[in-house]
Amino acid sequence: MTQITYHIDPADLAAWELAQIAILTPLKLTMTSSFIAENYLTHKLGQWFDDNTADGWEEMRGSWMTVTYCAFDTTPLSANLEFHSKSEAMLFKLTFGGVA
Numbered sequence: 001m002t003q004i005t006y007h008i009d010p011a012d013l014a015a016w017e018l019a020q021i022a023i024l025t026p027l028k029l030t031m032t033s034s035f036i037a038e039n040y041l042t043h044k045l046g047q048w049f050d051d052n053t054a055d056g057w058e059e060m061r062g063s064w065m066t067v068t069y070c071a072f073d074t075t076p077l078s079a080n081l082e083f084h085s086k087s088e089a090m091l092f093k094l095t096f097g098g099v100a
Contacts, residue, residue: 001082001083001084002082002083002086002089003080003081003082003083004080004081004083004089004092004093005078005079005080005081006041006045006078006079006080006081006096006097007077007078007097008040008041008076008077008078008079010075012044013036013040013075013076016040016043017031017036017040020036020039033069033074033075033076034067036076037067037069037076037079038061038067040076041061041065041067041076041079042057042061045057045060045079045096046061048092048095048096052088052091052092052095053083053085053088054085054088055084060081064081064082064083064084065079065080065081065082066079066080067079067080068080
C-alpha cells in the first residue's frame, strides 16, 4: 500500500469556495468544513480517480482518504490518500505531485 499526501492550494480552494457561496447563499445554505473538503476534492480529483483507478473516486473518498484540517479555522489543508496499486500511486504523483 502506498500513501500520498495531496496538498490543497489555498488560493484555488478560496476561489472554489467563493463560487460555492454564490450558489448556496440565495438558498440560505451554509458549508461545513467537511462539506468544503469533500466537495472541493471531488471537484479536483474525482474524475481522475474514476478514469484512472480500478475502484474510482467513491471508493477512495469513502474508505482510503483522510483530510487534515487547520487547527485554527478548520480549513482543509491536505488529503492523505492510500493506494493499493503502486502504478496508480505513481500515475497520481506524475499527474498531481504530492508527497509519498
